[in-house]
Amino acid sequence: MWEAHPVTHEHPGEAAQGLLTPVDVRTLAEHLGVRPTKALGQNFVIDGGTIRRIVRAAGVAAEDHVLEIGPGLGSLTLGLLATGADVVAVEIDERLATALPGTVARVAPEVAPRLAVVHADAMDLTGVLDRVGHPTRLVANLPYNVAVPVLLHVLQVLPSVTSALVMVQAEVADRLVAPPGSRTYGVPSAKAAWYADARRAGSVGRSVFWPVPNVDSALVRLDRRQPPTTTATREATFAVVDAAFAQRRKTLRAALAGWAGSADRAERVLRAAGIDPTLRGERLDITAFAAIAEAAAAEAGSEA
CATH class of the missing domain: 1.10.8.100 (rRNA adenine dimethylase, C-terminal domain)
Known part of the structure; x- marks a missing residue:
């Protein structure tokens, strides 16, 4: 059975704070037989500082009900649970979905009761809304290849989500937050603006991921607002x-x-x-x- 890696001088605070260390991530992946694939956009965050930064930027509080898309091995999941919030994690990979509750229970048993894991495709949340409930925030490290469709789908089918903090490819982040008239303004910018105000919430270095991606990443914060006043659908x-x-x-x-x-x-x-x-x-x-x-x-x- 996989066990959380003990605290070492290299990562003195992460295990103590109920987070996965880089060694934990690799060991757990090996134990599960998981080889990160480009097809699923799997790049796992291995840096505890980045996890804490994402949680802070998302503004998650104990009273929140958080939806996490693509929790992977559980690095961000543990950071979200540490705030006292309830977390629903939607994972398309059955092995990862099955293993996640046990991982959380071993690393931070006191927060495990506040986690619910749903094995589902995030592009088809309409079929699992009864289990997802009414989340107030979306926080996710979104797979690069489906980031925009997943984000727009969540904003459409879950009106209870009042804010989102997503980590995406830097180029995608630029398109999501671009204003009219700018070079990067386009379909993602306009459609996201139907639901929310979007802004960049920081850049993320490649070295915090395993495996290391070939592109830069960024954080985007979206705060829901009313759509335009119109009779058009x-x-x-x-x-x-x-x-x-x-x-x-x-x-x-x-x-x-x-x-x-x-x-x-x-x-x-x-x-x-x-x-x-x-x-x-x-x-x-x-x-x-x-x-x-x-x-x-x-x-x-x-x-x-």
């Missing part, structure tokens, strides 16, 4: 966003032609929404995209 608004950025070098009149049915109709809808048809999508905020969707629906209704 989220689905209709997001369809406009997708169309506008599918050909981002084109003017909105041209980029939205397929979505609208013709360039002429796209121009009519844009003018009805009070938007210059010669602009590009990167100049619009989420409120403007909603206005376009609302204008399109109004025109369709008048023609019916």
Whole structure:
């Protein structure tokens, strides 16, 4: 049976504070037969200081109910539980999901009762909402290859989540927090803005992971706010966003032609929404995209 590594002079505080040491992480992975894969985006955090920094940036308190996506071997899970919060961890890898409760019980038995583990795909949370409950915060080291879809899905299906702190690839972080008009503004920026205000909460070095990734990472903090005031649905608004950025070098009149049915109709809808048809999508905020969707629906209704 795997046992937590004792405190050593190299990592004097981590085991004492109920966190996994780097040796623990590697030993546990070997015990479980886990070989981190790029397909699942598995890069495990091995630095206790980084874990504590993430928890602080997330603002987790004892009264919170935290949703963690992709807990892996449990490094961040233990840090979250140390705050006194309840944690629901959703893990797609069955071996990791099965092992996590035992790991927590061995490393920090006093916090184990506050952990619930769900073996599920985070992109299909609708099927496990009865077990997830009503989390107030999302905190996660998200797999690079699915970070944006997972984040948007959680914000959509779990309105109880009022804030999120996610660790993602630095390039993805830049896109999530980009304002209209910036070089990195695009679909992730606009769609995230429907749900929340997003900002960078710091950079994360490569050396805190095992295995060491080939890209830099960053923390993004999102605080939920009300969506734009509009009669347009989220689905209709997001369809406009997708169309506008599918050909981002084109003017909105041209980029939205397929979505609208013709360039002429796209121009009519844009003018009805009070938007210059010669602009590009990167100049619009989420409120403007909603206005376009609302204008399109109004025109369709008048023609019916």
